[in-house]
Amino acid sequence: MENYYDLLSVLILLSSFVLVANKKTNAYIKTFRIQSAFIALTAGIMGWSSAVNEGKYDILIVCAIIVALKVIYIPHLLNKTYGNIEYRIEKDFFLNIPILIIICCGLVVFSYFSVSNIGTLTGFHINHQVVNSFSVVLIGFFFMISRKKAIGQIIGYLVIENGIFVTAMFSTHGMPFIVDIGIFIDMITAVMIMGIMVTRINVKFESINIDKLSKLKG
Amino acid sequence: MSWLTPDYLMNWSIIAYLAAAIAAVIFYGRPHLCTLLAQSGCIIASVLGAASAFSMLLTGREKLIISQLETSIPFISIDLTLDALSAFFILILSILVCCVSIYSFGYIKHYHGKRNVSAFHILYIGFILSMFFVFSAGNAVFFFISWEIMTVISYFLVVFESEQDGNEKAGLIYIVMTHIGAAFLMIAFMIMFVFTRSFDIFGSSDAIPDFAKNLMFIFFLIGFGVKAGVVPVHIWLPYAHPAAPSNVSALMSGIMIKTAIYGLIRFVLCYLNIQDTWWGILILCIGILSAVLGVAYALMEHDIKRLLAFHSVENIGIILIGLGISFVAFAQNNGFLGSLALAASLLHTFNHTLFKGGLFLGAGSIQYAAHTRDIEKLGGLIKKMPVTAVLVLCFSLAISAIVPFNGFVSEWLTYQSLFTVIVPGQTGINIISILSIAALAMSGALAAACFVKLFGISFLGKARSEYALSANEVPASMNVGMGILAAFCLTIGIFPMFFLKLIDKVVFNISGIIVTGELQGGFLMAWYPVSVSGNSITPSAIFIASAIILICAAAVIRLIGGKASNRKYGTWDCGFGELTPRMQYTATGFTKPLRIVLRILYRPGRALKTEEGDSSYFPVSQKYSVWTEPVFEKYVYGPVLTNVKKFSLRVKLSVQTGSTHAYLVYIFITVLALMLYNRLT
Numbered sequence: 001m002e003n004y005y006d007l008l009s010v011l012i013l014l015s016s017f018v019l020v021a022n023k024k025t026n027a028y029i030k031t032f033r034i035q036s037a038f039i040a041l042t043a044g045i046m047g048w049s050s051a052v053n054e055g056k057y058d059i060l061i062v063c064a065i066i067v068a069l070k071v072i073y074i075p076h077l078l079n080k081t082y083g084n085i086e087y088r089i090e091k092d093f094f095l096n097i098p099i100l101i102i103i104c105c106g107l108v109v110f111s112y113f114s115v116s117n118i119g120t121l122t123g124f125h126i127n128h129q130v131v132n133s134f135s136v137v138l139i140g141f142f143f144m145i146s147r148k149k150a151i152g153q154i155i156g157y158l159v160i161e162n163g164i165f166v167t168a169m170f171s172t173h174g175m176p177f178i179v180d181i182g183i184f185i186d187m188i189t190a191v192m193i194m195g196i197m198v199t200r201i202n203v204k205f206e207s208i209n210i211d212k213l214s215k216l217k218g
Numbered sequence: 219m220s221w222l223t224p225d226y227l228m229n230w231s232i233i234a235y236l237a238a239a240i241a242a243v244i245f246y247g248r249p250h251l252c253t254l255l256a257q258s259g260c261i262i263a264s265v266l267g268a269a270s271a272f273s274m275l276l277t278g279r280e281k282l283i284i285s286q287l288e289t290s291i292p293f294i295s296i297d298l299t300l301d302a303l304s305a306f307f308i309l310i311l312s313i314l315v316c317c318v319s320i321y322s323f324g325y326i327k328h329y330h331g332k333r334n335v336s337a338f339h340i341l342y343i344g345f346i347l348s349m350f351f352v353f354s355a356g357n358a359v360f361f362f363i364s365w366e367i368m369t370v371i372s373y374f375l376v377v378f379e380s381e382q383d384g385n386e387k388a389g390l391i392y393i394v395m396t397h398i399g400a401a402f403l404m405i406a407f408m409i410m411f412v413f414t415r416s417f418d419i420f421g422s423s424d425a426i427p428d429f430a431k432n433l434m435f436i437f438f439l440i441g442f443g444v445k446a447g448v449v450p451v452h453i454w455l456p457y458a459h460p461a462a463p464s465n466v467s468a469l470m471s472g473i474m475i476k477t478a479i480y481g482l483i484r485f486v487l488c489y490l491n492i493q494d495t496w497w498g499i500l501i502l503c504i505g506i507l508s509a510v511l512g513v514a515y516a517l518m519e520h521d522i523k524r525l526l527a528f529h530s531v532e533n534i535g536i537i538l539i540g541l542g543i544s545f546v547a548f549a550q551n552n553g554f555l556g557s558l559a560l561a562a563s564l565l566h567t568f569n570h571t572l573f574k575g576g577l578f579l580g581a582g583s584i585q586y587a588a589h590t591r592d593i594e595k596l597g598g599l600i601k602k603m604p605v606t607a608v609l610v611l612c613f614s615l616a617i618s619a620i621v622p623f624n625g626f627v628s629e630w631l632t633y634q635s636l637f638t639v640i641v642p643g644q645t646g647i648n649i650i651s652i653l654s655i656a657a658l659a660m661s662g663a664l665a666a667a668c669f670v671k672l673f674g675i676s677f678l679g680k681a682r683s684e685y686a687l688s689a690n691e692v693p694a695s696m697n698v699g700m701g702i703l704a705a706f707c708l709t710i711g712i713f714p715m716f717f718l719k720l721i722d723k724v725v726f727n728i729s730g731i732i733v734t735g736e737l738q739g740g741f742l743m744a745w746y747p748v749s750v751s752g753n754s755i756t757p758s759a760i761f762i763a764s765a766i767i768l769i770c771a772a773a774v775i776r777l778i779g780g781k782a783s784n785r786k787y788g789t790w791d792c793g794f795g796e797l798t799p800r801m802q803y804t805a806t807g808f809t810k811p812l813r814i815v816l817r818i819l820y821r822p823g824r825a826l827k828t829e830e831g832d833s834s835y836f837p838v839s840q841k842y843s844v845w846t847e848p849v850f851e852k853y854v855y856g857p858v859l860t861n862v863k864k865f866s867l868r869v870k871l872s873v874q875t876g877s878t879h880a881y882l883v884y885i886f887i888t889v890l891a892l893m894l895y896n897r898l899t
Contacts, residue, residue, distance in 0.1 A: 094879075114893040141889070145882045153878070214876035 001049055005170065008042045009132040012166060013108070016139045016159055020100050020146070025092060026082065028155045029075050035159065036070035039166055050174060058177040065184055074158070074191050081195040082151060085202045093146050100146055107142060108135040129170040137163030150198045150208040154191065161187055224277070224300065225284045227270035228354075231312075234263030235347050242339035249335040253326045256339035260319040260346065267350070268312035274305040275723050281420065284354065293417060294363070299356030301420070302727035303488070306564065306720070307353045307473075307480050310571045313706065314472045315346050321579050321699030322465045324692060325586060338378060338463075345371045345469065352477050358407045358417040365403070365477070369396045372474060375466045376458045388457035395454040399444030406437035406485075423490050431490055435497055438485050439504075446478035448538065449508045450850050452531045456519075459527035460591065464582020467523060471530045472575030476567050479537055483560075487545065488728060495549040499650060502542025506654045508535030509661040514819055517668050517812055518846045520593045520805045522581040525672060526574065529617065532661055533570045537563050539654055540632045543639055546647060548729070555638050557731040562631035564721045569624040569710065573616040576703040580610040583696055584676065587689040593805045595683040596676035602689045605697045607677045612704040614669035616711070619662050622761035624710035629662065664812070671808050680799040712758045806844055813846070820846035 015035040022028055040063055047059030093100065111134045140159030143152065165183065168175050198208055205212045238259020245252040274282060284298040300308070322342075329335050348368035355361035370393075377389035411417055413426040423431070440451075447455040455475075459467045482501075492498065512531030519525040540563025547556035583606045584599065585591050600607040616623035619630075636658070639651040681687045691697075710717050715734065722734045791797050813822050827841040 110890065110893070114897040138890075141882075141886050145879055145886060148879075210878045213878055216876065 001045070004045055005042065005129055008038055008045075009129040009166070009170065012038045012042075012162070013132040013135055013139075016136045016143075016163075017101065017104060019155070019159065020104050020139060020143055021097055023092075023097070025149060025151050026079075028151060029078050029082070032078075032155050032158060033071055033075045035162060036066065036075075039162055040066040040071060042166065043169065046169065046173060056174075058180075059174050062177070062180050065180075069184060069188065070158075070162070074188070077191060077195060078151070078154065081198055084199060085208060092148050092152060094148070095146065100142075104139050104142060107138040108132075111135045111138055127171070130167055133163055133166040133170055135163075136166065139163075148209050148211055150194075150201055150210050153210065154194045154198070157190065157194070158187070222269075222273060224270040224274040224279075224305070225282055227266050227273070228284050228298075228300070231263045231266035231270060232347070232350070234259055234266060235343055235350070238263065239340050239343040242336050242343070246336040249330040252336050252339060253323065253330070256343065257319045257322050257326070260343060261316055264312040264315040264319065264346075268309055268316065271300075271305040271309035271312060274300055275302060275309065275720055278302070278723055278726075280727070283356070286356070293357075293359050295357065295360065297356035297360050298351070298354045299420070300354055302724040303480070303483060304353045306568075306724045307476065308350065309720075310476070310568050311346070311349055311353065311473050314469065314571050314575045314703075317699045317702045318465050318468050318472075318575065318579065319699075320702070321468075321582075321696050323695040325463075325465050325582055325696055327693065328586060333378075338375075341371055341375050341378070342466065345375060345466070345474075349473060349477060353480060356419060358410060358419055361419065362400075362403060362407060366400060368474065368477070369393070369400065372458075372462075372466075372470060375470075376462045378463055378466070379461070382461070384457075385461040388454075388461035392454040392458040395444050395451065399441045399451070401441075402437040402444075403441035403481075406434045406441065409434050409437075410489075419484065419489060421489075426490075428493065431493055435486055435490060438482065438490075439500070442478035442481040443504065444478075445481075446475050446534045446538075447508075447531050448504050448534060449511045449531065450854060452508065452512070453851060453855060455531060456515075456524045456527045459530070459578070460521060460523035464523070464578055464585060467527075468575040468578035468582070471527065471578055472571045475530060475534060476571060479534070479541070479563075479567055482541060483728075487548070487560075492545050492549045495546055495647070498542045498545030498547070498549055499647065500542075501538050501545055502650060502654060505535045505538030505540075505542050506657045508532065509539065510535070510657050510664075511819075513661045513664040513668060514816055517664060517671070517809050518820060522584060522591045522593060522672065522676070523578070524591075525593075525668065526577050526581060529577075529665065529668070530570075530574060532665060533566070533574065533617070535661070536629065536632060536658065537566050537570065539563075539658060540566060540628075540635065543632075543635045543651070546639065547635075553729055553731045554733070555635060557725045557729045557733045558631065558638070559635035560728065561718060561721050561725050561733050562628055562635055564724060565631060565710075565714075565718065566625075566628035568717070568721070569616070569628050569707070572703050572706050572710070573613045573623075573625060576609065576613040576700050576707070577617065579696070579700050579703070580606060580613060583610075583692045583700070584689075586692050586696070588685045590683070590685045593672065593675050596686045597679045597682040597799060597802065598677075598686060599681075599689055600677040602686075603691045606692060606700070609697065609700045609704050610677070611673060612707060613700075614673050616707040618666040618669050620666070621764075622708065622711040622757050624707045624714070627711060627714040627757060629658070633658065667809075667812065671805055675803070675805045675808065679802045682799045682802070712761050714757060813844075819849070821849065822846045 012035055015031060015038060019028060019031040019035070022031055043059055043063035043066055047057070047061075047063050050056045050059050095103075108131075112131050115131050115134050137160050140156050140161075140163055143159060144156030147153065147156065161183070201210070201213070202208050205215075238256045241255035241259060242252050245255060280301065282300040284300060285296065286298075287296040289295055326335060326338070329338065345368065348364050348371055351364035352361060352368055355364055373389055373393045376392055377385050379385055407417065409430050410423075410426070413430060414421060414423065426434070444451045444454075455471075459471055462470060486492065486497065509532050512528050512533075512535055516525050516528030516532065519528060540559050544556045544559035544563060547553075547559060581591065583603070584596065587603055587606075588596060588599070590596070612623065616625040619625040633655065636651050636655050640648050719734050722732055726732050789797060813820055822844065823846075824842070824844045827843075829838040829840070831838040
């Protein structure tokens with residue numbers, strides 16, 4: 001079973017690298033959908049094993065919610081929001097892609113360095129799943145910084161959220177159900193608010209380039 | 219006689235203050251009744267407070283716990299504890315409050331109908347109560363809370379006449395300065411807690427290591443120094459005192475800045491137990507600096523209240539000189555000298571409360587009658603307001619340390635302790651004390667000159683403006699309030715032994731040594747001579763002698779001169795025509811010699827502006843202006859402020875860019891740094 005988890009954690013990490021490597025803004029949403037699908041798969045396997053071994057079905061329900069929310073609803077919502085905004089091709093990142101990838105590799109090394117000694121999570125040997133998923137959090141954050149347009153910030157935020165969720169899942173093998181539900185409700189609210197904000201920013205500045213927000217400074 | 223015990227009276231005093239405040243709230247809409255009830259409440263409360271403190275001092279109890287209310291918040295408890303030192307300060311607070319409240323009956327009248335009198339009374343009572351709690355606080359947390367309440371309420375009182383220009387700035391300078399001081403106090407209390415695990419003021423400081431004690435001393439000195447207004451942190455005084463209403467500035471200058479003296483004695487002397495000689499020497503040096511510079515700047519001021527504010531700096535300096543010597547002596551285990559100097563400094567604290575309170579009230583009367591504080595616009599007030607004039611003269615004599623008023627007694631005691639400090643074999647302290655004798659003498663002389671200016675220009679001569687012409691005598695209650703203070707000044711001056719014995723109880727409580735025994739008392743409790751250094755003096759004898767000389771002189775003149783007849787005629791004007799008020803000596807002119815002598819201090823400048831007419835021989839107008847530089851503000855505070863402003867602007871432009879990415883980067887770096895920290899520790 002651990003082998004599946006290892007594989008999936010690496011795939012999730014890889015998908016966040018893919019995200020950083022994306023050039024076009026509408027590709028972000030697709031990559032996010034793939035990453036969410038991997039997470040749903042992880043939760044599915046985990047739920048299946050807990051249903052078989054312990055007779056608990058809550059992780060399977062979580063898996064269903066992930067599929068419904070992260071794979072279907074939120075990407076759809078983002079696509080819709082993005083469709084409202086006039087499409088314009090412009091360079092969306094501050095540094096070029098290879099440099100971004102190298103920095104992301106550095107982040108993975110850093111998270112390996114800093115997370116590997118957390119004894120309570122890992123026991124004696126290093127838990128690579130947690131290292132990988134923690135790297136996803138850092139990469140998501142870095143993605144927020146590296147992109148100019150507001151859509152990048154939203155996706156970055158969702159990737160951070162994914163990373164945290166996966167970290168929790170790998171380190172505890174199933175959180176209390178109420179916590180999971182709480183996280184999902186938070187996330188859906190955040191996405192809705194950000195969708196509205198992006199539309200407003202676009203109306204106000206005729207662009208969703210958040211650099212222009214600095215004009216608001218007093 | 220259970221109802222005469224100090225704690226019982228003290229409780230009733232606090233209740234009376236609260237009742238006065240409540241009365242002020244209830245009669246919000248009726249200013250006359252509001253003033254009457256609130257101020258009578260204060261008078262009753264202060265009489266009770268004075269009686270309580272007095273009986274506490276007379277019975278000579280060690281320590282008296284009035285109330286201890288624990289709250290559910292850790293460390294915060296309402297803890298009122300009296301010992302002789304607190305009782306002494308509550309006594310002087312109560313005496314001053316009683317007189318100021320009597321004065322306020324009349325003074326507040328000019329607010330009626332114009333301002334929210336009820337709010338004023340509530341602030342006024344809150345201010346008094348907070349000082350009350352500062353003096354009687356039994357633990358450091360409650361002390362600090364009361365201290366801050368006192369600061370905040372006095373800020374609101376400073377800006378009470380908010381419509382006048384400059385009051386807002388005055389309030390700002392005041393609150394910023396005192397908060398910097400309060401920050402230092404807080405650090406000192408935290409150090410105290412770290413080592414002793416207790417905030418008890420009366421506890422022992424043995425557990426604190428020497429280094430921390432030195433640090434605490436420095437912090438206490440800065441914290442209390444700001445409140446006391448010692449040079450170089452005095453700059454708030456000359457702004458805040460003139461801005462506040464006069465009865466409030468009497469309280470602020472009379473007793474609020476003394477809370478700092480109380481704090482220094484309480485924490486440095488009683489709690490920390492002087493540990494090194496340099497503590498006392500540092501305080502002594504600060505005292506000398508304040509005494510000389512305070513009076514020097516006072517000389518150049520023509521605004522009565524600013525002038526008096528600078529005199530507060532001077533007198534705090536004199537008090538600190540006494541305190542400094544006492545600390546030096548205690549550090550050298552010279553108990554008697556320490557006690558003598560402490561008594562001198564406490565007596566001067568008491569005296570300064572009386573005469574400075576009185577002087578501010580007098581300034582208030584002048585402002586009330588003439589609607590101006592500018593000395594150059596006054597003149598001839600002695601004919602319009604004779605009672606006020608006599609009272610202000612009394613206070614001026616007292617502050618200039620002239621026999622038979624009280625200022626003389628305490629300054630003389632300070633001199634005596636300075637002389638006694640000089641013993642062969644300790645060069646450094648000898649030189650400092652010789653220098654401080656000289657400085658004290660100089661500040662005394664300059665103070666006398668300053669009050670000759672104040673009294674001479676504003677009360678004598680002819681009226682210099684419409685303001686002075688239209689002045690009338692103030693309401694009787696104002697003069698009664700000042701009169702009581704003047705009576706105290708005179709009584710202490712003539713019968714100092716009685717008051718010294720009171721102070722002796724305080725000193726005995728601290729050091730265990732009785733001073734008055736060595737000062738040989740006797741005739742009318744007034745011989746007061748000292749065998750300390752072979753000098754002796756008796757103010758009452760001087761008083762009696764001068765009275766006899768006056769009577770004799772009058773009799774001789776009468777005998778020789780016979781009956782003289784009065785003939786009223788105008789002053790000879792040298793044939794120029796009528797004499798005008800503009801021909802009189804001005805305050806600027808009066809201080810010119812001193813401005814030239816002390817120009818290194820004042821950096822005076824002058825300019826003559828001429829508006830040319832048709833011919834250069836007939837200019838249309840000429841304007842002559844003279845100024846002195848505020849050295850501390852220009853060369854110390856100015857550069858600091860400019861740099862802080864520059865730095866803030868640079869930070870604002872470089873850190874607070876408004877770019878979302880920059881903020882994200884800050885958060886990201888913080889997260890990484892925290893992870894790294896977690897890994898490395």
